[in-house]
């Protein structure tokens with residue numbers, strides 16, 4: 001071996017040191033990146049809310065004293081992975097007294113999701129898209145809707161009425177929350 005040439009031992013020690021430094025660098029990078037990654041992806045691991053779990057104020061009880069359905073729009077804060085939108089309309093409901101009980105029904109037609117209207121002259125609900133007719137209690141009278149109008153949970157809080165708004169699968173005979 002000529003003088004000044006690296007010996008095999010020195011060469012393997014150098015390679016070993018380089019590999020060790022690489023592994024150590026990767027570990028340090030992993031340790032520092034983990035909290036940042038966790039923070040960035042936190043919204044994705046947080047349940048999304050759209051106000052559907054909460055009862056949403058719908059108006060004063062006095063508004064709904066008659067048996068004629070009153071349409072109310074429901075507003076809630078919408079939160080998704082990175083956004084929070086304050087007080088957006090999440091849906092509407094028909095509210096009325098029926099057989100001495102306050103009831104609320106979704107305006108979304110169970111057939112294909114059009115907005116259900118109230119025909120004051122005929123005294124029934126109607127979906128204009130494919131002519132489904134519903135009686136005052138929400139039952140299907142005629143038309144392609146596979147089930148009656150979807151009832152929503154309603155409660156009174158003092159003088160106020162609050163509704164738990166939910167959406168349901170369309171085109172099914174059974175009422176399945178989505």
Ligand code: FES
Nearest residue numbers: 109111112127130
């Ligand atoms: S969407 Fe209502 S009848 Fe078709």
